[in-house]
Amino acid sequence: MTQAELDVTAEPSTAVDHFDVIVIGAGISGMYQLHLLRQAGRSVRVLEAGSDIGGTWFWNRYPGARLDSETYSYQYAFTKDLLEEWDWSEYFAGQPELEQYLHEVARRYDLRKDIELNARVASMDFDPDTNDWTVLTEDGKRRTAHVVITATGVLSAPIYPRIPGIDRFKGETYHTGLWPRDRQVSFEGKRVAVIGTGSTGVQAITEIGKTAGHLTVFQRTANWAVPLNNGPISTDEMSAIRARYPDMFDELQNTFSGFLHDWDPTPTTAYDDDALLERFEAAYSGHGFSKWIGLPKDIGTDVDANKKWSDFLSAKLRQRIDDPATAEKLIPTDHYYGSKRVPCETGYYETYNRDNVDLVSIRDNPIEEITETAIRTAEGDVEVDMIVYATGFEAFTGALKRIDITGLGGKKLAQTWAEGPVTYLGVQVSGFPNLFIMGGPHGKGGHGNGPRCAEKVQEWMTAFVDYIFDEQIARVEADPAAEAAWSEEVQERALVGLMSTAKSIFFGDNLVDENDPSTKPRKRVYVAYVGALSEYVNRLQDLAKNGYPGFVITK
Incomplete structure (x- = not known):
């Protein structure tokens, strides 16, 4: 040397x-x-x-994590070669497929x-x-x-709620925005609590309820949630979508927020009752944000117009939930539709029809503290094996x-x-x-x-x-x-x-x-x-x- x-x-x-x-x-x-x-x-x-x-699609791998923008509108526009080759399996892709796509972009462009x-x-x-x-x-x-x-x-x-004793709990704890990558989380046979019913909570609750021994959902604020209406993309549909890419990417730069859906300039007042109901039914059956940004524009600015749509959604919700008391807990009473982020769901409300799922309104029954084995509310302890915090972000x-x-x-x-x-x-x-x-x-x-x-x-x-x-x-x-x-x-x-x-x-x-x-x-x-x-x-x-x-x- x-x-x-x-x-x-x-x-x-x-x-x-x-x-x-x-x-x-x-x-x-x-x-x-x-x-x-x-x-x-x-x-x-x-x-x-x-x-x-992967960013969002690396950290957010909780059960049910999925897009609410149509997948093909969400991908990169600059990847001309990949656009010609990549086939999406669903209108609204889940986290694994999105992560796979981003890995391919990183590989292809070194x-x-x-x-x-x-x-x-x-x-x-x-x-x-x-x-x-x-x-x-x-x-x-x-x-x-x-x-x-x-x-x-x-x-x-990610943020956690300010609950006394949050660090005392001896069971499993997860935040939806920090979901583990290195192991599979099982809910089978376990008493699970989910705190939070925002966009991530709505997705996670739907999936967790399918296998949990018992699921208790702690809701502070009911949210207006609307059907995602997801589905598979056939080979022929994918070919038709691909043919529209050049025009679609140009058009997306001129919608209000880059979505395939845009505010309808025709106000609710331009419809009679039957025509407005037909308009609402068409939106409700449509994809994703056709039920938000695709609605008549006055729903976002006028109280009376907003109430027409909210009453329509409330009636749909009551039809989907067996227990009337539970349905009323899930209907928002403290905010107008669209004044908060609107979650898109697939079977969320039907989750509360399951025998293994309970809903606790923490406005009526506040959480007082978390013990080593339970979430203690004003009405008593809820013993749990796992707590999932769907409590959002700063x-x-x-x-x-x-x-x-x-x-x-x-x-x-x-x-x-x-x-x-x-x-x-x-x-x-x-x-x-x-x-x-x-x-x-x-x-x-x-x-x-x-x-x-x-x-x-x-x-x-x-x-x-x-x-x-x-x-x-x-x-x-x-x-x-x-x-x-x-x-x-x-x-x-x-x-x-x-x-x-x-x-x-x-x-x-x-x-x-x-x-x-x-x-x-x-x-x-x-x-x-x-x-x-x-x-x-x-x-x-x-x-x-x-x-x-x-x-x-x-x-």
């Missing part, structure tokens, strides 16, 4: 890998961002917290070579001297990049707030967003230069049909990165005045419809404990974005044409 080799092996290397761009997250958006940046000739590294790619797995980001610090970010992962490894793009997901920061902001992100002057992103997010167009925050947010708060990138809402934003973001490097830009950050104006516009638009009347994840209400004042924000802040996809994309593209007004650019 030479002296030079001895010198190298005497001490561990202190070298730090540097990239043009670091992308955080290897889900659907992170993978496409990687593909775009590589095409642009940038050196890029993707850091993924999980042990494999994406894994630039993705680091098991690389959860712990902190990010902006260096005002180099104008680069230092990114530290939990394993202690540091990397630097001039630009960081976060693709951490809209629903990727939507849009949670994954970013859980990273210690430090910008200029020691400014912390989590503190900046302590009373609700502020952004410029959902893509940047003042005081955090060269940090771009994909699918975060106040942007369209994560609000609707995920890939369709994200792709044009990501293409715009890649062009902005090109501009930064081509023009030797030191810093790009949101102008505080533009940020304030956009955040106010987002809030004002959210207050126009019925959505603002409901407690929901879109206002961060699921993070508020009525008995814990420390969890209450000073004001309710809308975390998503109300606006059409095409309107939002056009706004971004106009900025690019006009030199990016609203951004402070330092050469």
